[in-house]
Amino acid sequence: xxxxxxxxxxNKRVLGIVPSRPPVGxxxxxxxxxxxxxxxxxLVRHAVVAVAVLLVVLVLAVLFxxxxxxxxxxxxxxxxxxxxxxxAALQELLANFHPVVAGVLVPGGxxxxxxxxxxxxxxxxxxxxxxxxxxxxxxxxxxAWIALTIVGFAFRGPSWSWxxxxxxxxxxx
Amino acid sequence: MSMSxxxxxxxxxRSIWRTPDAVTERDRAAKHWASFLLHIYPVKVRRDExxxxxxxxxxVISLVLFASLFVSGVYLxxxxxxxxxxxYGDIENLQTEVAFGQFIRNxxxxxxHLMVLAVAAHxxxxxxxxxxxxxxxxxxxxxxxxxxxxxxMSFTGYLLPWDQLAYWAITVxxxxxxxxxxxxxQAQQTLLAGDSVGSATLVRFYVLHVFVLPGTMVMLxxxxxxxxxxxxxxxxxxxGDHE
Amino acid sequence: xxxxxxxxxxxxxxxxxxxxxxxxxxxxxxxxLRANGxxxxxxxxxxxPDEVPSVGVLEVREMKGYLTRQDGEVVALWWxxxxxxxxxxxxxxxxxxxxxxxxxxxxxxxxxxxxxAPRGMDSYAVAVENGELVVDTGEVTLGDPPGNETLDEPTxxxxxLGSEGG
Numbered sequence: 250x251x252x253x254x255x256x257x258x259x260n261k262r263v264l265g266i267v268p269s270r271p272p273v274g275x276x277x278x279x280x281x282x283x284x285x286x287x288x289x290x291x292l293v294r295h296a297v298v299a300v301a302v303l304l305v306v307l308v309l310a311v312l313f314x315x316x317x318x319x320x321x322x323x324x325x326x327x328x329x330x331x332x333x334x335x336x337a338a339l340q341e342l343l344a345n346f347h348p349v350v351a352g353v354l355v356p357g358g359x360x361x362x363x364x365x366x367x368x369x370x371x372x373x374x375x376x377x378x379x380x381x382x383x384x385x386x387x388x389x390x391x392x393a394w395i396a397l398t399i400v401g402f403a404f405r406g407p408s409w410s411w412x413x414x415x416x417x418x419x420x421x422x
Numbered sequence: 423m424s425m426s427x428x429x430x431x432x433x434x435x436r437s438i439w440r441t442p443d444a445v446t447e448r449d450r451a452a453k454h455w456a457s458f459l460l461h462i463y464p465v466k467v468r469r470d471e472x473x474x475x476x477x478x479x480x481x482v483i484s485l486v487l488f489a490s491l492f493v494s495g496v497y498l499x500x501x502x503x504x505x506x507x508x509x510y511g512d513i514e515n516l517q518t519e520v521a522f523g524q525f526i527r528n529x530x531x532x533x534x535h536l537m538v539l540a541v542a543a544h545x546x547x548x549x550x551x552x553x554x555x556x557x558x559x560x561x562x563x564x565x566x567x568x569x570x571x572x573x574x575m576s577f578t579g580y581l582l583p584w585d586q587l588a589y590w591a592i593t594v595x596x597x598x599x600x601x602x603x604x605x606x607x608q609a610q611q612t613l614l615a616g617d618s619v620g621s622a623t624l625v626r627f628y629v630l631h632v633f634v635l636p637g638t639m640v641m642l643x644x645x646x647x648x649x650x651x652x653x654x655x656x657x658x659x660x661x662g663d664h665e
Numbered sequence: 666x667x668x669x670x671x672x673x674x675x676x677x678x679x680x681x682x683x684x685x686x687x688x689x690x691x692x693x694x695x696x697x698l699r700a701n702g703x704x705x706x707x708x709x710x711x712x713x714p715d716e717v718p719s720v721g722v723l724e725v726r727e728m729k730g731y732l733t734r735q736d737g738e739v740v741a742l743w744w745x746x747x748x749x750x751x752x753x754x755x756x757x758x759x760x761x762x763x764x765x766x767x768x769x770x771x772x773x774x775x776x777x778x779x780x781x782a783p784r785g786m787d788s789y790a791v792a793v794e795n796g797e798l799v800v801d802t803g804e805v806t807l808g809d810p811p812g813n814e815t816l817d818e819p820t821x822x823x824x825x826l827g828s829e830g831g
Contacts, residue, residue, distance in 0.1 A: 279469055281468060281469055282470070285466060285467060285468075286450060286451070286466055287454065287463045287466060288465075295482050302486045306536065309532040309536075310525055310528035313528065315527050316587060317513055317514070317517070320510040321588060321619075323618065323619075323752070324726060325752065326590055326753075330765060333591065335535075335576065339598075340767075343781065344767040346781070348598060348600075348601040348781075349603070352601050353601050364566050366554065370555075375551065375552030375553075375555060387546075387549050408763070408767075408768040410768065410826070590766075594750060596750075597749040600750075612695075612698055618745075618750070
């Protein structure tokens with residue numbers, strides 16, 4: 250449209266043409282970056298998730314009792330002495346490396362590394378195929394940590410010796 | 423007109439809810455904007471945030487578990503005195519004498535385990551989505567701090583039943599602090615309030631567990647959610663090329 | 666001296682005041698929470714010197730440790746494992762200390778044999794007063810780093826540890 254020659258359609262002067270875009274609810278092909286109302290669309294999903302989570306907790310709490318051993322006794326160390334599962338990987342490291350490495354440098358390094366991650370990884374891509382180094386590094390640490398957790402949790406018995414979990418169970422929650 | 427709508431039209435009702443019944447989307451937006459409970463949410467989000475595979479809802483799951491821990495923890499506090507002379511007996515008493523005592527303790531325990539799992543999974547999911555990239559870097563940092571605090575909550579809570587499991591797990595865990603270069607012994611003694619796990623340690627861990635850590639966590643979670651709300655309408659740095 | 670206007674001066678005062686309050690708070694917190702060492706370092710009266718065995722060890726709970734002899738001299742060992750603080754029990758059948766936590770093993774006088782411990786067991790200072798051994802638990806000598814054992818005492822039988830400890 251030129252500025253000097255106004256377009257006339259059906260006796261009306263046309264000021265501009267806007268591409269047709271029906272309201273979100275009526276369009277056939279919803280797109281990822283459409284804006285939708287949080288209430289009710291997101292809220293109802295969050296409510297369902299919340300109920301499901303509470304249901305899981307309820308079932309677990311009804312079926313399994315939290316452990317309570319004998320009263321604390323500073324003169325007897327139980328054997329095996331196992332940490333809760335989320336520290337099992339750390340305990341497994343401690344059984345194999347010097348405490349400065351396994352107890353200070355490794356956990357400290359992991360936390361610092363995670364904190365610094367967004368400032369180290371300046372690659373703007375979000376697709377995994379375009380950030381192979383970051384994904385590979387993270388996956389390596391994640392898999393190693395999960396493996397150590399499983400070993401420390403289920404495969405260690407008295408005096409931190411190797412046991413098969415299907416023969417004797419020493420896992421501690 | 424329904425009962426609740428009538429209630430809303432009264433003088434008192436209007437003073438509480440402030441906005442009339444929501445009929446149109448515009449009404450709902452206005453109401454959302456005026457609501458205290460909803461103010462942690464944005465009014466609108468991108469459509470892909472509705473789907474399960476976007477986040478697996480792990481953030482919400484963590485938050486629900488945190489709420490569950492908060493509520494069950496308050497119940498437990500009514501029946502627990504943090505002293506070596508009473509702590510173990512209090513737990514036994516809770517499990518055998520108090521109505522639903524064992525159940526509440528189980529809820530607290532399993533919620534705690536699940537929360538560690540959920541928070542760790544949330545972090546992994548955020549990583550694989552690349553959702554820590556600018557401008558969300560600092561919210562990732564807050565998230566990592568929240569993960570560490572979740573573990574500290576578990577660690578401090580682990581001592582409170584004062585059984586063999588508790589005593590030796592904390593002995594081993596705190597001994598790691600002794601290997602920190604330069605200030606190791608000082609760090610361990612400050613953590614334990616002495617040379618070994620004792621009554622002073624129990625009080626210290628109790629205060630951390632029921633006040634200092636959860637208080638800090640609530641504030642950090644609010645900050646975390648506020649930033650999520652601010653950033654929720656931003657498209658991905660490259661226009662959502664994930665899929 | 667650099668010059669600044671009134672606003673700059675006030676801002677600077679506020680910053681210094683804030684920093685001062687923060688420093689005072691941090692120092693107070695540290696001073697309140699740091700361990701004051703109470704309870705540690707007590708002098709414990711134990712047994713007569715001739716009751717200390719040269720075969721096996723004598724456990725003394727009051728000093729959280731064991732008494733034994735090395736070439737006739739009394740040795741007072743702290744029972745805390747130098748690895749991660751578990752109590753190291755004496756194993757009668759093998760004649761050595763075996764830690765159940767991560768499988769560290771020490772000989773009768775606390776010297777390092779194997780396992781993840783970074784050094785041998787720590788020991789207390791011992792003195793004889795009025796025919797009694799007095800152990801000063803405040804004076805701890807760190808164990809020797811792993812190396813050759815000075816005690817020539819092989820294991821006397823099966824170990825108490827479940828199987829090969831890590």
